[in-house]
Amino acid sequence: MEVDALGIATVTIDGGGPLNIVSSGLAQALAATLRGLASRADVRLVVIRGSGQKTFVGGADIRELAALDPAAAREFIGALHSMCEAARDLPVPSICALRGWCIGVGLELAASCDIRIAEDTARFVMPEVRIGIPSVIQGALLSRLIGEGRARWMMLTGEAIDAVKAESWGLVTEVVAPDQLESVVRRSAASLAELSPSAMRAQKQVLRTTEAPHLDAAMKHSIEIFGAAYESDEPGKLMNDFLTKKRGSSH
Secondary structure (H helix, E strand, C coil): CEECCCCEEEEEECCCCCCCCECHHHHHHHHHHHHHHHCCCCCCEEEEEECCCCEEECCECHHHHHCCCHHHHHHHHHHHHHHHHHHHCCCCCEEEEECCEEECHHHHHHHCCCEEEEECCCEEECCHHHHCCCCCCCHHHHHHHHCHHHHHHHHHHCCCEEHHHHHHHCCCCEEECHHHHHHHHHHHHHHHHCCCHHHHHHHHHHHHHCCCCHHHHHHHHHHHHHHHHCCCCHHHHHHHHHHHHHHHHCC
16 A cells, blocks of 8 residues: 555555455455545545456455355455445545456445446456355445446346446446556546545545435345355355366366
8 A cells, every 4th residue: 555645545455366356354454454544634535456457356255255154254244344344434535446357345345436447358247146145245335336227137147247338337437448547547536636635525425424324234234144145055065166166177
């Protein structure tokens, strides 16, 4: 994480391997970083980006997910929820720079930001149902961005959409060529950082308080639903099957 002279903080998601897989530990570290930035008066804007070329975030750690019981599942999803909420609660504008695949919790983190700028080769998917668990936490934000019907389609089918469709649906703010992502994000961040800090913080307060009141309750309730999904052996079985197939395809 770094903060430049304009007050632009850049948070790079790293530590999850080449695909930026999010473990509970990485989620906790990111949440702490974001909450630390929220307390700094010199920060005017936060940019969140992935460290690699292939993915923004490649989803949650399936190996960790496969070993959970109901209580541990609630703790795991609670850590991911805290990470997303730390982004959503930032008192300054946030921009998400999206390159490559944006999977599961990666899409939920992006939805928690104010502005999403994506490469035209980016792909977006909520695949949880395909490995035996529901899409929860910030999944409730998708309906606000793309409408109830489209959100239901994404979470029920687990199918991916491309950047063009994501922009037409309102999931991303702007789509750019891969070689323009960094410059467009930088230009947008610098433009916002030049505006009145007090006005921007006040605007963020207004936007946060005008959100539908059921959102927070829906996200908290979804943590319980996620934990209950582990009362059967289905999630572990499907995830272990997935991991076995993945290992087989790598040989």
